[in-house]
Amino acid sequence: MKLVTQVKLLPEADQAVALRSTLRTVNEAANWVSGVAFAQGVPREYELRRYTYPELKARGLGAQAAQHVIKKTRDAYTALKANIKAGNYGKPGSKRRAKAESKPIAFRPEAAQPFDDRCLSWQYDAGTVSIWTVAGRLKNVRFACSPDALKVLREHRKGESDLVERDGVFYLIAVCDIPEPDLYEPTGFVGVDLGIVNIATTSNGYRAAGRGLNRHRKRQLGLRKKLQAKGTKSAKRLLKKRSRKEARHTANINHIVSKTIVTTAERTGCGIALEDLTGIRSRVRLRKDQRTALHSWSFHQLASFVEYKAKRAGVPLVYVDPAYTSRQCSECGHIDRRNRQSQASFACRSCGALMHADDNASHNIARKGATVWTAGRESRVPATQ
Known part of the structure; x- marks a missing residue:
């Protein structure tokens, strides 16, 4: 590696x-x-x-x-x-x-x-x-x-x-x-739901809230607007000085979150299941006031940090299809768009299960991760003589 x-x-x-x-x-x-x-x-x-x-x-x-x-x-x-x-x-x-x-x-x-x-x-x-x-x-x-x-x-x-x-x-x-250690056989999978309001929510109870990071981004955006509107030489110097401050802060947060996820999975002998969010920015249609948050979302960086830390620790990692993970009930499997009542609340219209929406999605991702891992393993049936 x-x-x-x-x-x-x-x-x-x-x-x-x-x-x-x-x-x-x-x-x-x-x-x-x-x-x-x-x-x-x-x-x-x-x-x-x-x-x-x-x-x-x-x-x-x-x-x-x-x-x-x-x-x-x-x-x-x-x-x-x-x-x-x-x-x-x-x-x-x-x-x-x-x-x-x-x-x-x-x-x-x-x-x-x-x-x-x-x-x-x-x-x-x-x-x-x-x-x-x-x-x-x-x-x-x-x-x-x-x-x-x-x-x-x-x-x-x-x-x-x-x-x-x-x-x-x-x-x-x-x-x-750096040499990669051999992957161990996981006892289960930790599903990781990536988001903007909550940076990451795992199926074992860890939640990294995004309030502080989003507040920092909003403040940096406001400062950039003021300095750009001013347009003086000193304002341009300050803009250049602050140009990478938000990126460094975001990378530091993602390092902390990814390290927590990987060390927890390693300690419990589990693998990690992540959503494959490739192309999500081009698929999702949002209002104009929501676009800044979407395009500032550093899900790819966080996933890459989790991936290389998992490789270095020998923790199995798989990517799963994120389709319907936020609409499907992790208790009974019922899929309905109306199950997701709001950003934070999930109420199954079939079995009546109530839980945090991100927790529900993380459990669905964990189950998909176990399925993907099982399907991807080589057959252990002895070869016929």
């Missing part, structure tokens, strides 16, 4: 200048390579290297840095093509898709640049790195991270590390290849 570990660099003043100059240089070169690729019809990486490698060397880039610039650019076009094919840029003829297809890909001056082991070496005991820059090799660049992150780096770091600058601070994002 591949995970990324982020460490913060603590360079001296002259080292920071060299790192910043390196990022500006390689991303300027990547923009030039992108223009060549676009003009040539986005050739394969080997052919693109033939068009661009000599010029990149002439610009002062080292051999490995030039190779990574070319590969980064080609990978960006591969990702763009995949997103267009998946419909993430709209249907053929849409403005957004036409705009994406009509011009070369552009890289920000502080965009990430990959470094392999020839360009970057780690000294874990000293807490420093040695890294290639356009000003020469920088040695003894200090970094900071938690003891757990340092242990993961020391034992599992493998492959490339990305150098990136955010708000004047430099980070290294390292790829770590």
